[in-house]
Amino acid sequence: MNKYDAIIIGFGKGGKTLAGAMEGQGWKVAMIEQSANMYGGTCINIACIPSKSLAYQSEHAESFHRESFQNQKAYYHKAISSKDELVSSLRSKNYHKLSDKGGMTVFTGKASFESSREVKVEMQDETIILTAERIFINTGAVPIVPNIEGIGECHRVYDSTTLMEQTELPKRLVIVGGGYIGLEFASMYANFGSEVTVLDGAKEFLGREDRDIAEEILKTLEDKGIQYQSNAKVQSVKDMEGGAQVIYLLDGEHPETVQTDAILLATGRKPNTEGLHLDKAGVTLDEKGAIQVDKHLQTSVPRIWAMGDVKGGPQFTYISLDDYRIVKDQLFGDGTRNTEDRVNIPYSVFIDPPLSRVGLTEEEARKQGFQIKIAKMPVAASPRAQLMKETEGILKAVVDAETEQILGCALFCTESSEIINIAQIAMQTGQKYTFLRDHIFTHPTMSEIFNDLFEQVK
Incomplete structure (x- = not known):
């Protein structure tokens, strides 16, 4: 009764997407999530979605609610309510996307290994043992609590x-x-x-x-x-x-x-492995406490994989999604996809305006021995930024002087989280910087700023 084709521990991006793919192939799949408040994973419930919802609403607060702190508090209260509604809706959608499938069973409880094939699940009303030949760990990361006097007693x-x-x-x-x-x-x-x-x-x-x-x-x-x-x-x-x-x-x-x-x-986040009893399964950790994996995300036990933040490395939802692609390719494809395929991974920091970057910084490029050219300009030169009255920031690109290919790009400007992907695609496909310099973009948009930025290469 409790034997499955696959067990997934953790309802995060990589695990939940893989679960749907395996169920679609006719597999019997068990999904274990220790909290009913975490269906869908970290991003939906406590990270990307709620924080970006608040960040977006905070930009309006800056414009319209400066007249008194009481008004600011009232606006913030509404922003929290709006965020909670969004998260609740996405959590329910994610839960039913799996639980409503015939080959899926969602268990809400604490998981721990009994062996490399057995997982114990401690639920509110009972404890059961599940078995499977393939097990996937997708438990994410947790905040690091620094050693500061009084931190456990202070209520603030x-x-x-x-x-x-x-x-x-x-x-x-x-x-x-x-x-x-x-x-x-x-x-x-x-x-x-x-x-x-x-x-x-x-x-x-x-x-x-x-x-x-x-x-x-x-x-x-x-x-x-x-x-x-x-x-x-x-x-x-x-x-x-x-x-x-x-x-x-x-x-x-x-x-x-x-x-x-x-x-x-x-103060940072660390892989969430506490209580999993990985030693009982023979799964090893690295010096930072992350689960050790090879380029195909297999652990020291070939039938056990690790996906997402629990294996260390960049803590991005889109990395977890690519982990799913790698594992899926092993299970149902030709098995060639692996982590070494990942180059020029972009990221965005959602301050106001956001910072987005891909590739090498100027300092990194020089240390690696590249002969480089630099392009730099203020965001205020963008007509789109001017009409939106969001002219703060700076744009910078690093170009290989010999090949004329883009080595890196840093965009500190409004809408940078969108247009950084254009730079990444140009880099990924080996385009020279002149490709973006001379490309025809729609007007007025932030993306057309690449025309002007790469005109500054020198």
Whole structure:
């Protein structure tokens, strides 16, 4: 009765898509998800969709709700409600997309391995053992909780998930961590009207980006009123009357104190493997705690695969979706698709305006020995940006001086999350930069800015 062709642990993007494909091939599939609030995975429930819903609505808050903090709080409350409705609808749709299929069974409970073929599921009313020859781990990642005094006792501490569950806008918000997630929330909550302070343990703001791009981003964030502090090591947090207190060391020696209404921990995420008992299955982890996989996503046990954030690497939904394609190709195709096929993966950071990047930075290209040319221009040169009155930002491209191919592109501008894909496709297909310089784009659009950007190559 509890024997299946495949068991999938975790209802995330890769797992749920693979489940549908396997059921379509006539397989009997068990999907295990430990929380009814996570049907559909991280992106739909606690990450991409809810945060981008709030980010989008925050841009309107910045324009129309500056007259009083009470109005800002009311608008924020409505934004949270709208976000919750969207997430609830998508969660239900994802659940029924699988549960309504004849060959699918969804189990809501905590999964753990008993052996390489057996998975125990502890549900609310019973515990059962499922067996299958093929098992797929898709359990995602969880927030890293830093070792800070008082962090377990302070009632004003949140992670990115729990902060978005609060219906009252914090007047003051301290964000611990200056990475991409921290900056997205900083931009979003500043737009809603919060007084935001970012305490970044790093010595350099956005160290992965070229300094001209990073400086432009920092200027834009500071223009929103965001207070950013680098090389700030948080020492302790504690509740106080009407809020909380954060004590941090500046430059490793100067103690500073800031009062706040909420503290967001944005110190990274780690693979979610706790409680899986992977040792019983013989599945090994790497030095960072991620499940080790080969280029076909098989673990140290060939009949067990890992997909998505739990295996480490870039934590993007579209990477998890490509994991599905790789596994599907092994099961039902010729088995040639693998992780080595992935080059020039773009990403977007949804600050306001968003930063999108693909390929090498100028610094990376020089370190790798390329002879390069640079193209750079302000976003204000775009007619589309002018008519939308969103002229903040800068555009930059790195070109191989010998082959004239595009090595990298950084777009800090409105709609960059859309048009970065144009640059990626040009790179992926080996086009010279002149392809975009001379391409015919519709007008007035943000995409036509590539005509002007690549005219600047020198």
